[in-house]
Amino acid sequence: MRKPANRVLVIDDEPQIRRFISAGLALYSYSVTEAENGSMGLNAVAHIRPDLVILDLGLPDMSGIEVLNTIRSWSTVPVIVLSIQADEDQKVYLLRSGADDYMTKPFGIAELAARCEAALRRYHKSTDKDPVVRTGPLMIDLVSRAVTFNGRHITLTRKEYRLLHLLASHLGLVLTHNQLIKEIWGNSSPDNVQYLRTLVRKLRKKLETDPSQPKLLISESGVGYRLERHAATPSSKSG
């Protein structure tokens, strides 16, 4: 559609999962390669040089974390981790270990496609000329620091802008509480989670149509926040 097809490598031992991811991502114009275990996956990462890796944590030959660490030792390729029932600590650990995002099974293909796109955009951001981030009615100009909502100018405090900037530059991806706190306050005392919550609440009041039902600033329980991408899906919205 817009660019040459991005190559995605799916590392998962369940054939039916691989099959639906392949078929689904093909709808979003990705070209998909499959690997059924960790060693084949690592081999494929080295040889076909994918633009994105989708990695299942429960592999038969080695743990997903091990595969992630090995990939990270020589590649910065975006990695999205899949798992069945990961607790919050595990998610935070994965994100700290270099995963770009995670998805808990079961999930719909639209969600996965959105995460893939977000991860790829973030990865290619350095080469991206456009400094303006758009999601739904919100527009953030990362250079002029101007924020508009439905074309109306929004005034933000310094900390509010800093938070929005961080989330916007990772549009569609989750940032952990600690990452945000460190960037905004310069330290990561757990007490600061309260300040972060308060800051998010203030920001929502300015950006959300209904602050009690946020559509943009989404909380990922126990993990962090995500600025949701809107109006970027190829077809009508789905579950």
Place this chain on the structure above:
Amino acid sequence: MTAPASFQSLFERVARHVRGVEGHLRFSAAVARLQGSEATPPERSFVLTLARTILCPLAAVGLTTVLMALVIGHTAFKFESIVYVVPVIVCAIRWGLGAAIVSVLASAAAADFLFMAPVYSFAISDPNEIFELGLFLFVALVTSHLTARVKNEVEVSHRREREIQNLYEFSRRLALCSTAGDLVEAIQHYLSIHLGCEAYLIRLAPPVVSNDKDTENAAVPDFIAREAKAMLAARPPPGSRVVTDPDKNAPWALKSITTTVAEHGVLAVNLGKYAGSETDKLNEHIDTLLSEASATLTRIDAAAALARANVRLESEVLKTALIGTASHELRSPIAAILGTASVLDQMSALYDDEQMRSLVVGMRHEAKRLDNDIQNLLDTARIADSGLTRHLVWTDPADIVTAAIRQRSHRTAAHKLNLDVDPVLPLINVDPALLEQAMGQLIENAVKYSPAGSEIAIVARAEDCQVVLSVTDRGAGLTEDEAQNLFRRSYRGRRHVGNVPGLGLGLWIARIFVAVNGGVLTAHSCGPGQGTIMSIRLPVVPTIAPELAPSSDAQTG
């Protein structure tokens, strides 16, 4: 008798030797009772008493007199009265005070008659001899009294020792008891061997021991069984009572055996020939016995309960492990089905085909339901093997509500959601994932038990020192039975079984997840058809107002 030799002190051996004939007689009487023969007839015991207190002392004195007469024939012997002290002491030791007094009188008479002038007459001519005879009477009486007392004390202490030894043996035997049947046997053995009493134990509904040896209840006389049952039925139960055998006119003592844990039964003891003050002693004895026995019963019951609990625990652990593994294995295929359905949903080929699309929607709906059930089974397994750990984070209650609604968005489409979230709720330090699950479950239930198109109100507000999250529906409401049992594991309202699918786990899990966070989950309904309000109440710990913190928060252009 396997009593250790250390118990048989020298003292005891001396005493037994001294006790002589009487001890043997008593022992053989006990054996006779044991063998089922009648007790010693009263005439015989009278003859024995007569022999012991009169004939034996007379014989002893006679023997002494004959020996002395032989000696005096050769030498001038002037110490008759002192020699007569010997049979007196022997009689006191052997046959007691009565026999001793008889021997004193007989000795005095013999000495007077045979050795004091005038010989062969009870008259005494020499005043010295009158004095001597008086002195003899005094010394002999005092000696016999003292000797008899020593003898008594020896006997008493010997009996005590024997009793202690028997009790010791009894408690050793109790320690080996593993069923109530063994215990009954031990008590009966003890009472019959050592006290010569008939005894029965009537157990209170003993299903655990019914397959034991038939030592109980089989031979219990009717009247005892009747009385015992009445005793066990009485509230509060009497400690003990005495009943009389209508046939043999013998008194029986009935004593209830109770422990701190429970009542165990009644012990019936035939008091038989024990009478008067001896009954008190026997009672005391039996009480000691019972305190030992009830401790053993407690132990036996505890051991049985422990064994049962162990079996239950093992099967529970197994079940939980099975659920955990099975659920995990089931989730992968469901993830594949749901993923595939989501792909089909986006296929342009299906867009125009209304029928195909509805099939895919149906498939996705059912798979989600299955996934929800499996999630509940997994949570149950987690709770059951106490794998539930909290990850406390300062959380905005509004985020919990939002996440729960998002989590159940596929279920709420047909209902009118009415959301009312207080914009300035205090932050709470909780595990948001667990509370989202709980809140999601409340929404799920509201959807399940209220008609499509009806309103579901979701409210989050602050109240005193609490944050209250509530879900109100206009559906089936709760019957009294449902309101009481709602939060029990695997409970399902009778009205809904068969109509509304479910495992009866959701609310049970929700309640635990809320409780783990220090909160309370409550349900309120005005009755069937009146709708239900489910509320999660979470405590708010006052902290520094976070608004005050970011002080350098200046405006940007």
